[in-house]
Amino acid sequence: MDHKASSTRGIRPEAVAHGGNIDEISRRYPDAPQPWVDLSTGINPIAYPLPRLAAEAWTRLPTNADERTLLAAAAARYGLRGPASVIAAPGTQALLQIIPRLRSPGTVAVLGPTYEEHALCWHRCGHRVRTVNEVEALAEADVAVVVNPNNPTGRLLPRETLVSLGSELARRDGLLIVDEAFADFLPGDASLTSRLPPATIVLRSFGKAYGFAGLRLGFAIAAHELCQRLRGDLGPWAVSGPALAIGAAALRDDVWLQQARQRLAADCARLDALLMAAGCNIVGGTPLFRLAESVAAQDLADRLAQRGIHVRRFAHDETWLRFGLPGREEEWQQLADALTAS
Template sequence: MTRDHGGGIDAATARWGGARADWLDLSTGINPIPYPLPPLPPECWTALPDRAAQAALIEAARRFWTVPEGAGILAAPGASALIARIPLTAAGKRVTIPGPTYNEHAASFRAAGWQVAESGLSDAAVIVHPNNPDGRFHERPPDAPLTVIDESFCDIAPDRSHVAQATRPGVLVLKSFGKFWGLAGLRLGFAIGDPALLDRLADALGPWAVSGAALHVGTLALGDRQWAEDTRRRLADDARRLDALVVAAGAQVAGGTPLFRLYRTEDAADWKDRLARHQILGRTFPYSRTWLRLGLPSPEGFDRLARALT
């Protein structure tokens, strides 16, 4: 299976030229205005992460996401680390993953020997909520012995979260820190849900899975509700601004979230090439010749995108 992703500026420079610093990367759904990094204590780098720091992060996560009593929380070095290990720590033969969606889930289950289907009853089910790349929400999560609800982009709409389902046996709700907080390089993610499943995942990750820096920054960021509220408003405003620019250039809105927008074009590859000639990287998909996905530009990036589109 093709495991295509956003990013890949090095490949873009090889194809279209320019230096890495010249490029505006709109191929991901990462907040372009990240949470401001605080000064980090030296022990973040020099000492093994201690239990107190891990406990503080888990408590901050429990408060931020209003995690119900009875559901556990596991911090990990990115949601992708959890996605790769979940199929290896569960029993079953068939998983249902409705598509098109984020391709790492199917790739990870296939690598672990599972059969992947888009519909029907299975030993496991996965939904991405809101979905990537079209942004659709799932009103009700599936009911399977193992149910994975990937909420990597759901912090833009906390009222739509299915975290209340995390007390059900076999349920895991995944959260990504890198998207909404814009700190993808910190490598921090969370699984919320069935404590027995989380214990197996913790064993698979091993000790000290999350760095001292990620524990420190994550605890502060998850406790900063005002920043989160302000960011949701800004992302919504910027998404509307991006839509206006791209629609005026001839595309149609096909979906998305406030962190990324999906457009329908006559020829997505042509649009991607046109933008790339201005050192702006968009995202196309192997299963659609018309879909173009763009992340939000930085404040100075909007003018640059407008010039490229005209």
């Protein structure tokens, strides 16, 4: 069956575009006002308040006790039975680079369109990668990759669908990768972490939800044996002392997470209203970004860039723009003015 699959044959590292590329957008629009309002990423614009750190977090090597404290907080936050099934890494991107090394080259199906680094990382390690549009096609591969909720569409597969898929792949000695980078503000039953099928790795990002993308902290959740293999590939002191301390404090803070969830819901409604008033259709999103569609999307992105506002464009669909959420009220006003300018 074809399943509308597309191959990654011939893909080049420079072909993968990312948000947050302020250096590049500044070069293209040198006359734009500074500083840029960067809405091209799905990062919480109001970060978790930095806790006071002991000087030792910066001056000594991270200890095993520091790491155990973080992993215990992550296990509690993600609904795990204990820390044996979670490891910490310097960002989930680092995990994307090493997970393909767990298996000999085989077939990989990525449910797309989605974050392109998944396909690229498997391709670099010699796997035969294709992007598929239907969930049913995932079970035909040796490895299935799902971003849930998806980036950029916000598509959310039911947990039961993923449990069934993971169990089917495990029966064939396959592997399921579920990237839950944008799941923190969704209801708990949207996550696979508390119903982890065999032969499944769930990835969780810290920086997006807590507003610390520069901290570089992420997690892999899997059976203990898989975790141990990944931990060995990461090597000693993979996560910095400050990241261990900040991550542990933030993940234990239930009150902040609930307040952030409420604020983001209100901000998404506000952003949707601005975009629809500007003639866009809201075709997807998560609590951290919105996907807008417009036949004039490229003209709109150009107009916004000329006014110092950076949004995410997509080469595979030029009618799409992804908008992150503004943080400060001045940024909201700058966006509103730019959207209504002729």
